Amino acid sequence: MTCDETPPLTLRILVTGDLHAHLRAYDYLADQPSAGIGLAGLANDIDAARAAHEGPLLLVDAGDTLQGGLLGEMVSETDQVHPVVTAMNALGYDAAVPGNHDFEYGLPYLERAAAASDFVWVCANVHRLSGPTTGASVFLPWTLRRWTIEERELTVGILGCALPESLSWNRPVLDAELGADPMVEAAERAADELRMAGADVVLALAHTGIGETAEADQGETSALPLGRLPGIDCLVLGHTHLCFPGSDYAPREDVDPEAGTLAGTPAIMAGHSGSHLGVLDLALEAAPSGGWRVTGHRASCRAQTLNQPECPRLSALSEAAHENTRRFAEEPIGHTPCALNSHYSLLGNDAYLSCLSEALRRGARQEGVSDMARLITAVGPFRNGGRGGPLNFTEVPEGPVSRRHVSDLYPFENVLALIEADGAALHHWLESAASVFAEQWPDECPRPLLDPFVPSARFDALHGLRYEIDLGHPPFAGRVGPVRRNGAPLRPESKLLVATSAYRAESLIGSGLLQRDQVQVFPQTMIRRLLSQTLADPEAMARVVETSKEEVWRLTAPSGSIAQYDAPAAPAPTPQIGGISFEEPERTRDGFTQFELRFETQPLAFARPRAYVTP
Template sequence: MSEFPRTDMSPLSRRAFLAATASAGALAVLHPFSARAQANQAHLRIMETTDLHVHVFPYDYYADKPNDTMGLARTASIIDAIRAEATNSILVDNGDFLQGNPMGDYIAYQRGMKDGDVHPIIKAMNTLGYDCSTLGNHEFNYGLDFMFKVLAGANFPFVCANLTKGQLAGDPTKDELFLKPYVILDRMVKDGTGAEHPVRIGLIGFVPPQVMTWDSRHLTGKAVTRDIVKAGEAWAPQMREEGADIVVALSHSGMGEPAYVEMAENASLALAGVAGIDAIVTGHSHLDFPGPKFQAKDGTDMPGLDGAKGLVNGKPGVMGGFWGSHLGLIDLLLERDGSAWKVVGSTSEARPISRRVDGKTEALVESRVEVEDAAKAEHEATLAYVRTPVGKTSAPLHSYFALVADDPSVQVVSQAQTWYIRDMLKDTGYKDLPVLSAAAPFKSGGRGGPDYYTDVPAGDVAIKNVADLYLYPNTVQAVAITGAQVGEWLEMSAGIFNTIEPGKADQPLINPEFPSYNFDVIDGVTYRIDLSQPPKYGPKGEVLNAASNRIVDLMFEGKPIDPAREFVVASNNYRAGGGGNFPEINPSKVIFQAPDTNRDVIVRYIVEQGTINPSADANWSFAPVEGASAIFDTGPKAKEHIVDVKAVTIEPAGEGADGFARYRIIL
C-alpha cells in the first residue's frame, strides 16, 4: 500500500513543535498543516481518548492517593490548547470507559443506574464536547441493561459495526446491530485562506469479537459478534456511497498482524488496510503509538507500523495510552478535489499528561475543574466505599515478586476461591473431588509502571485493598479436568519466562509479550519450573515446542500427580470460558458457574475469617539451572519485602528502566 504524501514540516521541526506545546501552559503553536494550508486545503485534527476505565480524577483509589499519570480531568486540560493548534478538529473516544476502577464498581454494584441517571464518566465526557465513541470490551462487564442505561446519558453518539442482536446475516450490512455502525458528521472546515467548505466525516466503530467469551454470561443468547475486518470491508463502501469524504475507524483493538487473521482480537493493522478507511484510532492494548513501545530492541518498527510517520499499515493511526495518560492526535491535511476531499498529508502523536524525570513522575498539566466537578459527588462516595474495612491480615499483601516466587497477593485469592468452591460443591456429585485453585497476579508492573503493584500492610483490610488484589469483575467458575490437563495449564503459564541457558549470567527472565494475568499459579499442587527447557506455549496459546516440558515434579498430596485423576479447579469466567487460549480449558469443562464475583468472594472470605494469613506457601519454585542467573524488574518498594521470599535466592542488581528496580535470581 502506498504511503500518503507528506508536506514539509521545516523550518519548525517536529521535535521543536512538540517541545513548544508539551504543556497546557505553553503558547499554542499552529500545527504546520494549519499554518501552511493553501486555498482548498484544510487541516483536520482528530483527538482521541481510549481505555479511560472510569478514571475521571487523577486519583488511584487502590492506593488511596493522587496519581499524576491518569485521569480524564488531566487529559481534558490540554484539549483546548490542542484544539487551538488546529483550524478544525473533532474529539472521539475509543472505548473501555465504563469499568476498571472502584468508581465503576461502586456505581454498578452499590448505587446502581436507574433510568435517567447519568454515569460519572459520561458526565465528565459530556463536559468536553465529544463527537463520537465506540464500545470497548469492558463496556459489557456489568451487563447489557446497565450499559445501555449508561449510554443513554451521553450527549454524543456511540457506534459499533460488529455487534449484532442475533445471528449473523449473509451480508454484514444486513446485520441487526445494537448500535449504528457509523455516523457521518456534517461539518464546515476553514481552508488556508479562511474560506469555509462543507466536509463529511465518517466515524465507524469496532469491538473485539472475543467479548462473546469474556462476557458470555451477559451476552450468550443475546448477541453475536462479527469479524472486525469483514465488517469494515462491508460498511466502508456504504459510508462512501452515503457521501463520507473522510472515513475514520474507531478500533477498540490492538495492532495485531498486517495480514488478515479471521476473528482476531487485535486487528487494527489489518483493518487499516481496508479500502475506503483513511485513518484509524486504536486502543485496547494500553500502549501508546507512535512511540518506542511498538519497536524492537534495535529501534526498528514492528511489521506494518511506521513510527516516524505515524502510519498503521500505510494509514495515519494513533493509540492514546490508557487511563487518560495520553491524548491521541492524528493530523490530516485535506485537499479539495472538485466537490470532495482527499488526504494528502498526515502526522500523528500520542501526547502525554506526565513524564518521568530522575525516576519520579512529573505532571505536565493540571486538572480541569469542570470535569472533576461533574463527578465530584461520585468520587467522594467512592472514597467512602473503598475505605470500608472488612477484616485484617496478619501479613503484608504485596505482588512485587509475584512473577518469580509464590506470592501472598495470589495466595489469598486462591484461598478464597478454594473456600468458596468447596462450599458450593459440598452437596453435588463433585463433592469428593479434590479442589485446586488457579489465580494470577494482576498488578505486576509492566505497562502500568513501577508503582503498579499491590501493597497492603499487615492490619486492616478495606474494600479498596480487595479491589486492588482482584482488579476485574470476573465471576467464579470451576472446571473439572484431569491431572494431565493440570500439567498443561501450568505449561501454558510457564510461557511467561524466557529460556535460561546454563552457565550464563543475568539473562532476562520475563517475556514482556506474555501478560501477567495469564500467569496462573495453581494452588493445591506443588511443582517446579525448569527454565532450561524452551516454553511449550506462546503468549497466545500457540504451541511453540510440543516436546518441551517445563513443569517438573508436579505433585499432589506429596505424590506424583495421577494424569488420569479428576480435579476441580476454581478459577474465573474469563479463564474457564477459554480466555487466554489455555490448552483444553473451555466452556465444555465448566461444572459450576457462580453468581458471585471473585472479588465479592474474597470479601466474604475475609469477613468470615476475621484475620487472614496470606503468607505464601511456596508451592512452586524454579528448578536449578547450573551456573545461571536471571534478572527481572519490579517496583522500588520491593526492597521492603525481599526478606519474605524464601523459595529462591534474590539480590538487588541496580536500577531498571523507567523507575523500576532490577533484581537478580540465582538459579
C-alpha cells in the same frame, strides 16, 4: 469553487482511550493524588489542542471507558449517570467505541451509559441474538459528521469495532444474548456503507492493539489487518494501553512507529487512564470528482501536561463522585494477619495467592461441591509492574482491610467457574502459564525473567499441585514437570475439579484447551464477594497464613543463569526461594527496583527429554 481553487485543509482528530473510569488525578487504592492520569487533567490538553486548530475537529474515544478502579465499581452499583459520561459530554466528544471491559457490568449498564451520552457509541460487529430485534446492531454501526468548507462539504464517517472476545469473556453477565462478527469483516462492510453514504474520510475506532509479530496480528491485536483494508483512511486503537506512534513499538514490516502508520494507514493509540492525548492531523485536498481526499498526515501522542490544575469545569462536575468514591473505598471489610502483596507473586507462592485460593475454595463449598479433596484452584496476580510502572503492584498491609484493599487484590468483576479437567489438560494449562517467562541460559549474562511479548496475565498457579518450571527450556517445550498431587505423580487421565474465574475459563475455551461442557459457571457468585467474606473470617485468614508457606511451583534454570526481575520502588523483603539468590538491587530509569536472580542449582528437569507442546 473549482477543485484547483479550493485550498487544502487539515482535519484534526483528538483521541483518548482506555480511560478505565480515571476521571480525576487520584489513586483511590492508595487514597492519594496521582499525577499524570485522569480526564480532568487531560481536559486542559484537549482544550489547548482545540484552540490551536482552526479547521474541522473530532474528539473520539477508543473504549474501556466506563469500567476501572473504585469509581467505576461504585457507579456500577447505582443507576446514576456515569460521571465519566458527564465529563465527556462537557468536553464535546463526538464518538466512542465500547471496549471489552465496558461490557463487564452487563448490557443494560452499557446501554444506560450510551443513552446518557451526547456523543454516539459506534460498533459495527456486535448484534442481538434474541428478541424482536434479533440480528440488529446493539449500537449504531457508524455515524457521519459534516462540515461545509469553502462551499464544499466535508463528510467524515466514523465506524466502530469491539473485540469479539468481549462477549465470551463477559458471557456470565451478558447471558449469551449478543453475537459478534470478526472485526476485519465488520469494518470492511461498514467502510463500504460509509462510502455509499458519501463519506470522504473513513475513521475506524477499533478497540484492539498492534501485534508485536506477524503471528500476533489477530484476536486482541488485529490492528494491522484493519490497516490493510482499502476503505479505511485512519485508525484509532486501544486495548493494550500503549502509545502509537512512539517507542512502545518496534518497527517491522508494515508497522512504522515513527510515522504512525499500519500498512501505510495513519493510526494512533493514546496510552491509558488519561495519560496521553492522541493528536492525528489529516491533510485533505479537494478531489476532482467532488468532496475531499487524504493526502498526508501527522500523528503524535502527547503526555498529559503535569504541574497544572485540573480543568475547573470537570473538577466541579466530578467533585461529588470523587468524594463519594473516597468514602466508598473506606468501607470496612475485614482484617488480614499478614501483608498481601504481589511484589514476588510470579516467583513463588505467597500469602496473596493463598488468599485468592482460599476465596475460590469458599465459593466451591458454597456452591455445594461435595468432593473437596478433588478440588484445586487456579490463581494469579493481577498487578505485576510491567508497562503499568513501579506502582502497578498489589499492596495490602497487615491490619484492617477496606473495600479499596479488596479492589486492589481483585480488580475485576469476575464470577466463579468450576472446570472438570484431566491431568493432560492441566499440564497444557501449566505450559501456557509458564510461557510468561523468558528462556534462560547458563552464560552469566543477565536476561529479563519475563518475556516482554507475553502478557503476565496469562500466568496461573494451580494450588493443590506441586511442579517445577524449567526456564532452560523454550516455552511450550516441556518446561513443566514433574507435576505431583498429594505427593504422587499426576497421571494424564486423573480427573480434578478446578475453581477459577469465568473469565479464565472462557479464555481456555477460546484457546481450545477446554470444551464448554467441561465448565460450570455461577453468575451470581462474585469472586470479590468471596474474597471479602474470606477477609472477614479469622479462621480462613489463619489458613491463608499456613498455606502461604507451602510450595506450589519452583522456578529452575541452568546453574549460572541470571534473570532480571523488576519489583516496586520500595519492595518487601525478598523471599527465601530454593535455588535462587537475590543479588543487590539497582534502581531502573523507570523507577523499578531491579533484582538479579541467580540460579544456583541444576534443575531436575534437565534429566527429562524435551516434550514439545503445541501452544
